[in-house]
Amino acid sequence: QKEVEQDPGPLSVPEGAIVSLNCTYSNSAFQYFMWYRQYSRKGPELLMYTYSSGNKEDGRFTAQVDKSSKYISLFIRDSQPSDSATYLCAMKAGTASKLTFGTGTRLQVTL
Amino acid sequence: EAGVAQSPRYKIIEKRQSVAFWCNPISGHATLYWYQQILGQGPKLLIQFQNNGVVDDSQLPKDRFSAERLKGVDSTLKIQPAKLEDSAVYLCASSEITYEQYFGPGTRLTVT
Numbered sequence: 001q002k003e004v005e006q007d008p009g010p011l012s013v014p015e016g017a018i019v020s021l022n023c024t025y026s027n028s029a030f031q032y033f034m035w036y037r038q039y040s041r042k043g044p045e046l047l048m049y050t051y052s053s054g055n056k057e058d059g060r061f062t063a064q065v066d067k068s069s070k071y072i073s074l075f076i077r078d079s080q081p082s083d084s085a086t087y088l089c090a091m092k093a094g095t096a097s098k099l100t101f102g103t104g105t106r107l108q109v110t111l
Numbered sequence: 112e113a114g115v116a117q118s119p120r121y122k123i124i125e126k127r128q129s130v131a132f133w134c135n136p137i138s139g140h141a142t143l144y145w146y147q148q149i150l151g152q153g154p155k156l157l158i159q160f161q162n163n164g165v166v167d168d169s170q171l172p173k174d175r176f177s178a179e180r181l182k183g184v185d186s187t188l189k190i191q192p193a194k195l196e197d198s199a200v201y202l203c204a205s206s207e208i209t210y211e212q213y214f215g216p217g218t219r220l221t222v223t
Contacts, residue, residue, distance in 0.1 A: 004153075006153075008151060032209075032210050034210050041216070041217075041219075042216055042217075043115070043202050043204070043214025043215050043216050043217055044154065044202075044214050045213075045214065046210075046211050046212070046213075049210050049211065088153050088154075090153075090210075092209065092210065097142070097159065097166065097167070097209040098156055098159065098167055099156065099209070099210070099212065101153030101154050101155070102153050103151065103152050103153050104151075104152075104153050
């Protein structure tokens with residue numbers, strides 16, 4: 001069993017839709033959770049970071065963590081074609097510096 | 112602020128040949144990472160440097176891969192000899208804070 005599971009998609013939604021991206025994990029030591037966005041032929045870039053259960057909002061993006069269920073989500077409101085990319089969840093244990101990434105979900109926002 | 116620089120951007124080699132990738136991190140970032148990203152997968156950490164010392168190389172295939180970070184700045188990753196399964200994008204990242212890693216554009220390696 002992989003430490004981090006993420007549906008690879010692709011996920012296709014119309015412009016303006018609310019997008020929900022999810023990851024599950026098995027390692028209870030993971031305490032820090034991140035979402036990275038990766039455009040085609042580019043390196044990943046950090047979108048959101050959180051370490052507590054609950055919601056964290058940043059503009060059109062909301063990161064949600066449920067540590068009891070080992071489940072994290074990223075919601076994108078009013079999705080735009082420029083949001084079309086691969087979204088990677090990443091996690092790390094408390095004192096560790098190593099990030100463990102999910103496989104990424106490819107999102108396509110259509111006009 | 113200049114980002115993480117990597118070269119070359121693309122490389123095609125035959126199996127059993129050797130190849131080297133170069134990375135220049137963001138100025139002042141003490142931590143440097145090399146990741147391997149196979150198509151359809153997330154990045155997998157190969158090696159992490161703190162200044163010029165190795166912090167984690169547990170997933171580096173040491174029989175064929177080597178990396179160094181001279182003077183705690185630039186880094187090179189070498190594969191010798193390359194195998195077909197080494198075809199991937201090799202990403203370099205640097206950070207001041209662990210969770211906020213800044214990635215370069217990557218080197219796309221094709222081994223034929």
